Amino acid sequence: MRETKSKYAILGMLSIEPMSGYDIKKEIQESISYFWAESYGQIYPVLKSLVAEKLVTKTVQKGAGKPDRHVYSLTERGRKELRAWLAEGASMPKVERNEMLLKLFFGEEVAVSVNIRHVEEFRELQRVLLEKYKAIEKELKATCADNPNAPYWLMTVRYGQQIRQALLDWCDETLTKLNKMVKAAGDKH
Amino acid sequence: MRETKSKYAILGMLSIEPMSGYDIKKEIQESISYFWAESYGQIYPVLKSLVAEKLVTKTVQKGAGKPDRHVYSLTERGRKELRAWLAEGASMPKVERNEMLLKLFFGEEVAVSVNIRHVEEFRELQRVLLEKYKAIEKELKATCADNPNAPYWLMTVRYGQQIRQALLDWCDETLTKLNKMVKAAGDKH
DNA sequence: CCTACTATATATCTTCGTGATATATAACTC
DNA sequence: GAGTTATATATCACGAAGATATATAGTAGG
Known part of the structure; x- marks a missing residue:
C-alpha cells in the first residue's frame, strides 16, 4: 500500500468535510499552501488506496452536465488512523532548496x-x-x-x-x- | 541532456576547487546544507553529462590502495556556463512541506x-x-x-x-x- | 589477533513528488 | 459563435531523495 505523508494530508482535509479530489486540491491551496502542497498525481492514486483500506468511502454524485463528482467521506476507521498519525512524532523538515x-x-x-x-x-x-x-x-x-x-x-x-x-x-x-x-x-x- | 539545478550547484562547487564526486557531496554538506542538498544519485550522473558537454574535465588519480579518485575540474566553458546561470533570474522556492x-x-x-x-x-x-x-x-x-x-x-x-x-x-x-x-x-x- | 566501525570512493535502484498534459463539459464573455 | 474560465478525473515523464551494493584501508576495542 502507498505509504506517504500525502495520505494524512488528505485524510485531514476529509476530516473537515467530505470532498472530491478536485476540492481537496483547491482546499489545500487555499488553506495550507504556505507549508504544504499536493498535486493530482498524488491525490487520485491515494484516494483510490484509501478506499481500498476502508479509511474513506466514495459516493458518486451525478453531475448535471458536468463530470460526475466523486465525493469521499472519512470513515470512523479513517478518523482513528488520522488521530494515530497526529499522535506520532513529526519528522523534521528536510532542506528546502533555495x-x-x-x-x-x-x-x-x-x-x-x-x-x-x-x-x-x-x-x-x-x-x-x-x-x-x-x-x-x-x-x-x-x-x-x-x-x-x-x-x-x-x-x-x-x-x-x-x-x-x-x-x-x-x-x-x-x-x-x-x-x-x-x-x-x-x-x- | 540532463537539465537540473544540481548541474549548477556542482559547477559552482568545482569553481571553488577541483573535486571528486565524494568531495562534492561532503563540501555541500559542510557549506550550504542549510539551503541545498545533493545525493550521489544526482552527482554522479550529472558529472558524467558535464564531461560530455565539456564543461568539466576528468582526471583519475591512482589511489594508493583506496579506490581511484576521479577528480573533476571546471573548464573555461564551464565557468562561462556557471556565470550565465548566475546572471539569470532565480526561480522562487516552492513550498517546503512541514x-x-x-x-x-x-x-x-x-x-x-x-x-x-x-x-x-x-x-x-x-x-x-x-x-x-x-x-x-x-x-x-x-x-x-x-x-x-x-x-x-x-x-x-x-x-x-x-x-x-x-x-x-x-x-x-x-x-x-x-x-x-x-x-x-x-x-x- | 580479530572484529567492528569509520572514512574514502563510485555507482545504481526504487520510490516519491511535481508539473504538464489529456479529456470532457458548462458557463460566461466578447 | 468563438474563446476563455471553471469544474472534474486521470496519467505520464522526469527530477530528487534515500537506501543499498561494492571495495579498501585505517583505527579502536575486546
Whole structure:
C-alpha cells in the first residue's frame, strides 16, 4: 500500500468535510499552501488506496452536465488512523532548496549588481506573501471565530508571517551590505 | 541532456576547487546544507553529462590502495556556463512541506498536550541549528577573512540564522497559546 | 589477533513528488 | 459563435531523495 505523508494530508482535509479530489486540491491551496502542497498525481492514486483500506468511502454524485463528482467521506476507521498519525512524532523538515541563496553563495563570480537584483526579486515575493498571510489572519478571525479549529489555523498562519517577516529583514540587511560593496569597490566586471 | 539545478550547484562547487564526486557531496554538506542538498544519485550522473558537454574535465588519480579518485575540474566553458546561470533570474522556492505544521493544523482532533510536544520537538531542532549557524559564522570570520567569497558566504549564513531565530520566537509564542488552552479548558480527550 | 566501525570512493535502484498534459463539459464573455 | 474560465478525473515523464551494493584501508576495542 502507498505509504506517504500525502495520505494524512488528505485524510485531514476529509476530516473537515467530505470532498472530491478536485476540492481537496483547491482546499489545500487555499488553506495550507504556505507549508504544504499536493498535486493530482498524488491525490487520485491515494484516494483510490484509501478506499481500498476502508479509511474513506466514495459516493458518486451525478453531475448535471458536468463530470460526475466523486465525493469521499472519512470513515470512523479513517478518523482513528488520522488521530494515530497526529499522535506520532513529526519528522523534521528536510532542506528546502533555495536557488536565490545558491546564486548568492557563488556571487563572487558575477557583478554585485546581479546579486542585488536577485535579492530584490526575492524580497518582493516575501512582501507579497506577508500581505497575503495578514489578510488570511484577518479573514480567519472574522469568519471562523466560533470554529474549534480556528486557534490551530491561526497558529499556522502566524508561522508563515513570522518567516516572511524574518526574510524581509534579512533582505534589507543584505541589500545594505551589497550596496556598500558597490560603493567601496565600484561595480566590478 | 540532463537539465537540473544540481548541474549548477556542482559547477559552482568545482569553481571553488577541483573535486571528486565524494568531495562534492561532503563540501555541500559542510557549506550550504542549510539551503541545498545533493545525493550521489544526482552527482554522479550529472558529472558524467558535464564531461560530455565539456564543461568539466576528468582526471583519475591512482589511489594508493583506496579506490581511484576521479577528480573533476571546471573548464573555461564551464565557468562561462556557471556565470550565465548566475546572471539569470532565480526561480522562487516552492513550498517546503512541514509535517509539524500539518499536524498542528489538524490539532483539534487530538489532545492539546500532543500539539505541545510537537512544537517543543520542533523548537529544540531550531535551537540546535541556530547554535550551529552561529558557530559557522564565527569560523568563517576567523579563517576566511581574506577570501573574496567570504562576504557572500556570510550573507547565506545570516539567512539561516534569521530563519531559525524567527522560528524559535514562533515556537515560544505558540507554546504560550497552547499552555493557555490547557489551563482554560482542561486537557480534553 | 580479530572484529567492528569509520572514512574514502563510485555507482545504481526504487520510490516519491511535481508539473504538464489529456479529456470532457458548462458557463460566461466578447 | 468563438474563446476563455471553471469544474472534474486521470496519467505520464522526469527530477530528487534515500537506501543499498561494492571495495579498501585505517583505527579502536575486546
